[in-house]
Amino acid sequence: MTVTLFIPCFVDLLYPQVGIAMVKILEKLGHKVECPDSPACCGQPAFNTGYWDESRDVAVKLLEQLKDAEVVVIASGSCGAMMKVFYPDLFAGTPHHALARQVSGRCFEFSQFLVDQLGVTDLGAQFPHRVTFHDGCHSLREMRIHAAPRRLMQRVQGLELIEMKQTVCCGFGGTFSAKFPMISTAMGEVKCGLALDTSAEYVVSCDSSCLMHIQGLIDRQKKPLKTIHLAEILAQS
Amino acid sequence: MSTAAVAFKKDAVRLSADLRHRALIQGALSKYELKRDEKQALFQDWQGARQLAAETKWEAVNHLDTYLDQFVRGLEARGTKVHWASTAQQARDIMVGICREKSARSIVKSKAMTAEEIHLNEALEHAGFDVVESDLGEFIVQLREEAPYHIVFPAMHLTRGEIKDVFERKLHDAPSDSPEELTMVARRVLRQKYVQADVGITGANFAVAETGMVSVTENEGNARLTAALPKTMITLLGIEKIVPRLEDLALFLPMLATVGAGQLISGYNTMYGGPRQPGEADGPEEFHVVLLDNNRTAILADAEQRDSLHCIRCGACLNVCPIYRNVGGHTYGTTYPGPIGSVITPNLRGLQEWKHLSYSSSLCGACTEACPVKIDLAHHLLQNRRNASRQKPSFLQRMAFKLFAPLATKPWLWSLLVTKGGRFGQIFHGLVKGTRLDPAYVWTKTRDLPPIARQSFKEWWKERK
Amino acid sequence: MSERENILARVKEALTVAAPLPGSHHGAHAEPASLPTQEDHRRVLPLVGESFEERVALFAKNSDELRSDFKLLIDQSELVAALNKLRAAEGWTRVASHKGSLTDAACQALGLPVLLTDAGFDKTELEKCPVGISECDALVAQTGSVLVTSRSAGGRALSVLPPHHVVLARRGQLVPGLPEAFALVKQKYGADYPSMISFITGPSRTGDIERILVLGAHGPKKLTILCF
Structure with a gap:
């Protein structure tokens, strides 16, 4: 099938390898990948800050781009939640409401798409490392993704998954991390502590934004830990 | 920024970097989480229980006029005097008035967040009454002259050493810092208070419409004693506490205890339907129930957030909230801290003054997942943000987002x-x-x-x- | 207008706009709210076992965890023996109780001076009694709770003021769970409820100091349940 891949701004700029890995995996599975030039953003920053009109200015462009897409795969659980869960709210009472609902029904986060839509769990990947998994909050609680990434990791040769003792937010939270940097940092420290307790080498996630926050703290505090997106692992063979 | 926002930021910065505070709170709440999970696992269907609880509260809140009327008629039929207060001031006046009429000297009180909300103690003390909190945690924070840190565990932020210090200073009695001995000191002091008190004041966790009863949940027996010994009993509660039927408590009592304290059921769950009835051995001669609005009807009028009146004040959302766990209960500067407080305070006390609480969230949704009555907490934070910026947009932010769109x-x-x-x-x-x-x-x-x-x-x- | 009318008017006005149904967020389908039945409650609450033996075992297990002292006895003579043992161990010189078929027999057997709450009493005197002996309405297997009312258990203070509360119960009073306990309350008292209905679960407890459990915060330090 033709898969429309949505690459959010921070993946585009900071983590292109994540998007590239997704393209390679989808093509390897025999699908045609398309990637709209624009827009760069799903509109979540304005939405989360309360500026819904301004958010719609961006989001409406994305909706129009995606209106004929067969399926939309989103390279981030958080942007995925924005499009799948919040677009219907954002566009409620506007002429685009029906389109928003239609498009949101065809949106999937990457790991969810592989497992739940394609029924694929084994990509023949190898990653001989101890890892722990961070559930991005929007993936987990808005998109309700829990099993899919774990099933994919189970089939990665050499990968050993050690779960953290608690499921908590990494403290990123988009604009929250800038509005309340000290609370955000404290939350990140708690998260890093939990990850370090597992003695894993890598924190894996389906959300590059969470990983950016975790990695930012790790680098500053020189902790013995690395971060990696699940797609990057799956593309390794 | 509002003054409340400035104070919040200042305390948040200090406490989120305070590693001792972090260890204390994370430690206490990790212990709680283990117990909660253990008890939740006993339910045959916890998610099903949440849905039933949400439906029951939905029914109550969305037919509040009918159920309030039924509740009050039931109480009055058995000799209870019911008072209605639109504002905190009215509620305080009513309660001070009752204590004056009874020529009360001393008043014993069991834990009630609604009383914190209307600053009842200050009003009673100002009117010359001696008021003592009987719940151990509340008693400790009262001695320290501070607000409760948590709606279920008021003294969670204190170590035994700090509690020993305040007992020494205020009670001149602190044999050691063992929790056992400190508890026994409080027991001795408070026993005298119960016996002497002229008026007992309690809050309520539920108001049963069908039978006209208030239901009070506690572990220590202090509310039981407060309701047993003084000649006059007053119960203060918000109008949203209604459940339709007595049997609804079969669901709510264990759910409240499970997520509230990691217990299957609390030590004492007691329904009071009136003053001492003919043929009964004891109990108050007079029973007053004070029903408080204090802007609850304003929340009721907001259909989108009406479910925030489902709240049973269990504290589950605080306990799982990573913001609460890092900034602590006092930082909020509100009666109700944590996610539920961040949702309702802007609607109870002013959106612009309190909107910072709705922004101070990573929107992780742990609160929504934990809520036993399925309040859509994380999304309500988003709605508060939307309402706040619609009502009073920030020029700079709006410009930034306006410019971002073409970009x-x-x-x-x-x-x-x-x-x-x-x-x-x-x-x-x-x-x-x-x-x-x-x-x-x-x-x-x-x-x-x-x-x-x-x-x-x-x-x-x-x-x- | 009175405040009652004011508040009810605001409530009515507010409710003219309908709220989304529970669980209906993001367009998910939700059934209109209806009140759950007793069967719905049973289906989600903790399991209670099928037979009397299983339920007694559950009550005993819960009591154990709660640090209540539960004794299942053969007959009334064993009950008297158990009471006498407690009297000797704790050195009771008098007891507090109320009129009732089980309590009367127990007090008679103990042969100690008795403060009967239903005869009118002085609260300072009750406070000095080492034990309050009461009957109950039910024992709840699901939670290990004792159900008392101001009518069945000698008023409000007897079961909380003395440092030791002894509950006397018959086997037939064991109910499976909370739904059945509330059904029993309704059936027994529906026409005229007592002014207090209380589920007592374990001795008085607190965790307010560093979340460490301490028994006997304000109410009884000990709860003994003697069932025959």
Whole structure:
């Protein structure tokens, strides 16, 4: 099938390898990948800050781009939640409401798409490392993704998954991390502590934004830990 | 920023970096989580229980007029005097009035968040009454002259050493810092108070419409004693406490205890339907029930957030909230801290003054998941943000988002300003990184920022095509 | 207008706009709310076992965890023996109780001076009694709770003021769970409820100091349940 891949701004700029890995995996599975030039953003920053009109200015462009897409795969659980869960709210009472609902029904986060839509769990990947998994909050609680990434990791040769003792937010939270940097940092420290307790080498996630926050703290505090997106692992063979 | 927001930020900065505070709260709540999970697992269907509880509260709140009327008629039929208060001031006046009429000297009180909400103790003390909190945690924070730290565990932020200190200072009695001995000191002091008190004041966890009863949940027996010994009993509760039927408590009592304290059921769950009845051995001669609105009807009028009146004040959302766990209960400066407080305080006490609480969230949704009555907490925070910026937009933020739209939707502009511009800016970033001159200081003060990739995804995609 | 009328008017006005149904966020389908039945409650609450033996075992296990002292006895003579043992161990010189078929027999057997709450009493005197002996309405297997009312258990203070509360119960009073306990309350008292209905679960407890459990915060330090 033709898969429309949505690459959010921070993946585009900071983590292109994540998007590239997704393209390679989808093509390897025999699908045609398309990637709209624009827009760069799903509109979540304005939405989360309360500026819904301004958010719609961006989001409406994305909706129009995606209106004929067969399926939309989103390279981030958080942007995925924005499009799948919040677009219907954002566009409620506007002429685009029906389109928003239609498009949101065809949106999937990457790991969810592989497992739940394609029924694929084994990509023949190898990653001989101890890892722990961070559930991005929007993936987990808005998109309700829990099993899919774990099933994919189970089939990665050499990968050993050690779960953290608690499921908590990494403290990123988009604009929250800038509005309340000290609370955000404290939350990140708690998260890093939990990850370090597992003695894993890598924190894996389906959300590059969470990983950016975790990695930012790790680098500053020189902790013995690395971060990696699940797609990057799956593309390794 | 409002004064409340300034105070919040100041305390949040201090406490989120306080590692001792962090260890204390994370430690206490980790212990709670183990117990909660253990008890939740006993339910045959916890998610099903949440749905039933949500439906029951929905029914009650969405037919509140009918159920309130039924509740009050039931109480009055058995000799209870019911008072209605639209405002905190009215509620205080009613209660001070009752104590005056009874020529009360001393008053014993069991834990009631609603009483905190209307600052009842100050009013009673100001009117010359001696008021003592009987719940151990509340008693401790009262001695320390501070507000409860948590709606279920008021003294959670204190160590035994700090409690010993305040007992020494205020009671001149603290044999050691063992929790057992300190509890026994409080027991001795408070026993005298119960026996002497003229008026007993309690809150309520539920109001049973069908039978006209208030239901009070506690572990210590202090509310039982408060309701047993003084000649006059007053119960203060918000109008949203209604459940339709007595049997609804079969569901709510164990759910409240499970998520509230990690117990299957609390030590004492007691329904009071009136003053001492003919043929009964004891109990108060008079029973007064004070029903408080204090802007609850304003929340009721907001259909989108009406479910925030389902709240049973269990504290589950506080316990799982990573913000609460890092900034602590006092930082909020509200009666109800944590997610539920961040949702309802702007609606109870002013959106612009309290909107910062709705912004102070990573929107992680742990609260929504924990709520036993399925209040859509995390989404209500988003709605408060929307309402706040609609009502009073910030010029700068709005401009920023207005300018962002063409940037994000025009690929050439994005490529020029963000991708290429970002790379250019990055060359100089090293000079100011992590200093106050750094435009990204809020991030880089404590965290590193990854570099912009040499080839962005879009550049790669274009090249490949 | 009175405040009652004011508040009810605001409530009515507010409710003219309908609220989304529970669980209906993001367009998910939700059934109109209806009140759950007793069967719905049973289906989600903790399991209670099928037979009397299983339920007694559950009550005993819960009591154990709660640090209540539960004794299942053969007959009334064993009950008297158990009481006498407690009297000797704790050195009771008098007891507090109320009129009732089980309590009368127990007090008679103990042969100690008795403060009967239903005869009118002085609260300072009750406070000095080492033990309050009461009957109950039911024992709840699901939670290990004792159900008392101001009518069945000698008023409000007897079961909380003395440092030791002894509950006397018959086997037939054991009910499976909370739904059945509330059904029993309704059936027994529906026409005229006592002014207090209380589920007592374990001795008085607190965790307010560093979340460490301490028994006897304000109410009884000990709860003994003697069932025959």
